[in-house]
Amino acid sequence: MKELLEHIAYCIEYGKINIQSPFPPDMKGKKGADEYTKEALDAGVSPHKVLTEGLMVGMDKVGKKFRENKVFVPQVLMSAKAMNTAMEHLMPFFTSGDITPKGTFIIGTVFGDLHDIGKNLVAMMLKGNGWKVIDLGMDVAADKFLDTLHAHPDAVVGLSALLTTTMSNMQQIVERIREEKPSTLIAVGGAPVTKEFCDKIGADMYAPDPQGLLEELETAC
Amino acid sequence: MSENQETMTGKTRIQMAMRRKKTDRVPWVPFVGVHGGYLVDMPADDYLRDSNAIIAGVDKAIDLYQPDGIPVVFDLQVEAEALGCHLQWAKDNPPAVVSHPLADGIGIADLPELNPGSGRIPVCMEATSILRKKHPDIALYGLITGPFTLALHLAGTNIFMQMMESPDEAHTLMEYCHGISCNMASWYMEAGCDVIAVVDPMTSQIDPASFEMFVAPAVTKLFDMVRDRNKLSSFFVCGFAQQNVPAMAACKPNNVSIDENIPLSFVRETAEEHQISFGGNLKLTSVLSMGSTKEVEMHTLETLEEGGDTGFILAPGCDLVMETPIENLQAVTRVVSDPYHREFVKTLQAAPVIEEVQDLSERWQDDKVIIDVITLDASSCAPCQYMVEAMELASRPYGNKLQCNEFSIKNKEGLRMMKALGVKNVPVTVMDGEILFVSQIPPAREIEKAIQKKLAAKNLL
Numbered sequence: 001m002k003e004l005l006e007h008i009a010y011c012i013e014y015g016k017i018n019i020q021s022p023f024p025p026d027m028k029g030k031k032g033a034d035e036y037t038k039e040a041l042d043a044g045v046s047p048h049k050v051l052t053e054g055l056m057v058g059m060d061k062v063g064k065k066f067r068e069n070k071v072f073v074p075q076v077l078m079s080a081k082a083m084n085t086a087m088e089h090l091m092p093f094f095t096s097g098d099i100t101p102k103g104t105f106i107i108g109t110v111f112g113d114l115h116d117i118g119k120n121l122v123a124m125m126l127k128g129n130g131w132k133v134i135d136l137g138m139d140v141a142a143d144k145f146l147d148t149l150h151a152h153p154d155a156v157v158g159l160s161a162l163l164t165t166t167m168s169n170m171q172q173i174v175e176r177i178r179e180e181k182p183s184t185l186i187a188v189g190g191a192p193v194t195k196e197f198c199d200k201i202g203a204d205m206y207a208p209d210p211q212g213l214l215e216e217l218e219t220a221c
Numbered sequence: 222m223s224e225n226q227e228t229m230t231g232k233t234r235i236q237m238a239m240r241r242k243k244t245d246r247v248p249w250v251p252f253v254g255v256h257g258g259y260l261v262d263m264p265a266d267d268y269l270r271d272s273n274a275i276i277a278g279v280d281k282a283i284d285l286y287q288p289d290g291i292p293v294v295f296d297l298q299v300e301a302e303a304l305g306c307h308l309q310w311a312k313d314n315p316p317a318v319v320s321h322p323l324a325d326g327i328g329i330a331d332l333p334e335l336n337p338g339s340g341r342i343p344v345c346m347e348a349t350s351i352l353r354k355k356h357p358d359i360a361l362y363g364l365i366t367g368p369f370t371l372a373l374h375l376a377g378t379n380i381f382m383q384m385m386e387s388p389d390e391a392h393t394l395m396e397y398c399h400g401i402s403c404n405m406a407s408w409y410m411e412a413g414c415d416v417i418a419v420v421d422p423m424t425s426q427i428d429p430a431s432f433e434m435f436v437a438p439a440v441t442k443l444f445d446m447v448r449d450r451n452k453l454s455s456f457f458v459c460g461f462a463q464q465n466v467p468a469m470a471a472c473k474p475n476n477v478s479i480d481e482n483i484p485l486s487f488v489r490e491t492a493e494e495h496q497i498s499f500g501g502n503l504k505l506t507s508v509l510s511m512g513s514t515k516e517v518e519m520h521t522l523e524t525l526e527e528g529g530d531t532g533f534i535l536a537p538g539c540d541l542v543m544e545t546p547i548e549n550l551q552a553v554t555r556v557v558s559d560p561y562h563r564e565f566v567k568t569l570q571a572a573p574v575i576e577e578v579q580d581l582s583e584r585w586q587d588d589k590v591i592i593d594v595i596t597l598d599a600s601s602c603a604p605c606q607y608m609v610e611a612m613e614l615a616s617r618p619y620g621n622k623l624q625c626n627e628f629s630i631k632n633k634e635g636l637r638m639m640k641a642l643g644v645k646n647v648p649v650t651v652m653d654g655e656i657l658f659v660s661q662i663p664p665a666r667e668i669e670k671a672i673q674k675k676l677a678a679k680n681l682l
C-alpha cells in the first residue's frame with residue numbers, strides 16, 4: 001500500500017497521466033496517476049491518505065524543482081494534468097465530506113492583464129495541496145472578486161499581475177476589498193510584484209512562486 | 222574624436238562586431254518599439270499601424286540617440302494578426318493577442334495564407350524601404366516573431382501540453398511557424414534590412430530538451446537561410462532564459478541578445494565558446510525608464526565593462542518602455558560613444574561622495590575674472606588638455622585681471638569644485654561661476670568674446 005502511494009507521488013512528479021499517455025517517454029506503456037489512484041482507493045487506502053501522502057507529495061516535489069529551475073512550465077502543466085486526472089477519483093469524497101479542503105482560494109489575474117500562465121500554475125499547486133480553488137481567469141474586475149468573495153466569505157483572495165502598468169489595478173482591487181470586506185486575507189504575486197509593493201498596497205501575503213505561497217498560507221491560516 | 226571613429230559607420234561597426242572583429246568602439250542598438258510613438262507624440266495603437274509615423278519615430282530616434290543599428294518595427298503580433306489572431310490594442314504598449322485560432326477548432330490548413338499584403342506587413346515593409354534609403358549607414362533590424370512565440374499566439378497555452386502529449390502535432394505546428402518566419406525574413410531582407418532578429422520570448426518558459434527538440438530545428442534553418450543571403454541574424458529572448466542560452470547559441474545565429482535577468486558574463490562566455498556575437502542587457506525599467514541620467518551612465522559603464530570589446534553589442538534587454546526619458550537614452554549614447562565621458566563616469570564612480578556643497582561666495586573678486594577649467598586630468602584626456610591650454614593662451618594678454626585655474630576631478634578638491642559649480646561633464650570652462658563651454662573647445666574668437674564680456678561687467682576693460 002505504501003508502494004502504491006509512492007507510485008502515485010512519482011507519477012505526479014513526472015507528469016505521467018495514465019497508461020496511454022506517451023509522456024514521459026521513459027514511462028511509455030506503464031500505469032499512471034489515474035490507474036494507481038484507482039488501485040489505491042480500491043485497496044482501501046483512505047482518500048485522505050491518497051491526497052496527502054500521494055498527490056501532495058508529488059506536487060510538492062514538482063513545486064520545488066520548478067522553484068530551482070530544474071523543470072519548466074510544460075513539465076508542471078503535465079504534473080497538474082496528472083493530478084487533475086487522479087482528483088477525479090477523489091471528487092466523490094470531497095462532496096461526501098470524507099476529505100475537507102484546507103480552505104477556499106479565489107484567484108484571478110487583475111483587469112487589464114492577460115497573462116495567465118503563472119496564475120494557472122499557482123491555482124494548480126494549491127489544488128494539488130488540498131485547497132479548493134475558484135479560478136476567475138484573467139482580466140478580472142474588482143466587482144467579480146467581490147461577488148465571489150460574498151459567496152465564499154472565508155476565502156483567501158489571490159491576485160496576479162505581470163505588467164508594471166496593471167500593478168496599480170491590483171492596488172485598486174485591494175482597496176475595494178478592504179472597504180467591503182476588510183478581514184479578507186489577500187495574497188499578491190506575479191513577476192514585477194515585490195514584498196515592498198505588497199506591503200505598500202496593504203495586501204497580506206506575497207510570494208515569488210507557488211511553493212512560497214503555500215508556505216505563507218501555512219503560517220497565515 | 223579619433224579619426225577611426227569617423228571613418229567607421231554604424232552599419233560596419235555592427236557587421237564587424239557580429240563577426241567578432243575589432244571595432245573602434247562597442248556598437249549601440251536601442252530597441253525602439255512603441256517608444257518611437259512617444260518620440261512623435263502618438264499612442265502605440267496609431268503608431269504601429271502607420272508607416273509614416275514609424276518612419277518619423279525611427280528618424281527621430283536616430284537623430285537623438287546616434288545608434289549604430291535600430292529595429293524598424295518592434296511588435297511581435299504582426300504575423301499573428303495577419304494569420305487571424307484577434308488583437309487587443311493599447312495606448313502605451315504593443316498590442317496583445319487575445320484569440321488563438323488553432324485552439325478554437327481551426328486547422329493549420331485553414332489559416333489564411335500569408336503574403337506581403339497581409340495585415341500590417343505592408344506597413345512594416347514600406348517603413349523599411351524608406352528608412353533604408355534615408356539611412357544607408359545604419360544597420361536596420363527586421364524583427365520576426367520567433368516560431369515558438371508564434372505557435373503560442375496561434376494555439377494558446379495548449380502548445381505546452383501538445384509538445385509532451387502529441388509531439389508530432391507540435392512539430393507540424395513548429396514547421397508551419399518556421400515557414401512563416403522564413404517568409405517574413407525574406408521580405409524584410411528584400412526591403413533592405415541588414416539584420417534579421419528572431420525574437421522568441423516564450424522560449425524562456427521551456428527546458429533545454431524541449432527547446433532542442435521543438436525550437437532549435439526551426440530557427441537553425443532560418444539562420445542558415447539568412448546566412449546564405451549574406452545577411453546577419455540575431456536571436457533575442459526577453460525574460461529569464463538562462464537555461465537555453467547555450468542551445469540558442471548552438472542554433473548558429475550571428476548574435477544572441479538577452480535581458481537583464483541573465484548575467485552578461487555568462488552570455489559572453491557562451492558566445493565566445495560558439496564564436497558568435499552577443500548583446501544586451503541594459504535594465505529596461507529600473508534604470509533606463511526610472512533611473513536618473515547619472516544612474517543610467519553608471520549602469521551603461523558597468524554593462525560595457527562586463528561586455529568587453531569582442532563581439533559585444535550594447536542594447537536594452539528588450540524593447541524600450543514607451544515613455545523612457547529621452548535624456549536617459551542620450552546618456553547611454555554619450556557613455557558608449559565618447560571615451561572621455563566614459564573615463565569621466567568611471568572616475569566619478571570610484572570617487573568619494575562629496576556631501577556638503579562648498580560656499581564659493583568668497584571666491585569671486587571685484588578686480589579680476591576667475592576662469593575655472595574642470596578636467597578629468599589634462600594628461601589622460603586630450604580635449605581637457607586643449608581646453609586648459611586654450612584658456613591659458615586667451616587669458617595671457619590680460620595679466621592679473623584674469624586668473625585661470627584647472628581642477629581635476631581625480632582629486633577631492635576638484636570633486637568639491639565640480640559639485641559647487643554644478644558641473645556635470647568634462648572638460649568644462651566656468652567664468653566667475655557661470656558654465657560657459659562644455660566638452661567642445663570653442664574657437665579662440667568665442668573665448669575672447671566671453672572674456673571681454675566678463676571683464677566689461679566689472680569695468681575692467
Ligand code: B12
Nearest residue numbers: 113114115116117118158160163164188189190191317460
Ligand atoms: C507569456 C508572455 C505573454 C503572453 C501571455 C500568454 C498567457 N496566456 O499568459 C502574451 C504573448 C499574450 C503576452 C502579452 C503581453 N506581454 Co507578455 N510576456 C510573457 C512572458 C514571455 C512570460 C510570462 C510568463 O508566463 N511567465 C511564466 C510564469 C510561470 O511566471 P509568472 O507569471 O511570473 O508567475 C510566477 C510567479 O510570478 C508567481 N505568481 C504569479 N501570479 C501569482 C499570484 C499570486 C497570488 C502569487 C502569490 C504568486 C504568483 O508564481 C508563478 C509561478 O512561479 C514575459 C517575459 C518573460 N520571459 O518573463 C512577458 C512580459 C511579462 N510581457 C510583457 C509585455 C509588455 C506584454 C504586452 C504588453 C506587450 C506584448 N505584446 O508583448 C502584452 C500585454 C497583454 C496584456 N494586456 O496583458 C512584459 C512586461 C513588462 C512589464 N514589467 O510591464 C514582459 C516582462 C516581457 C518584456 N520584458 O517586455 N505576454
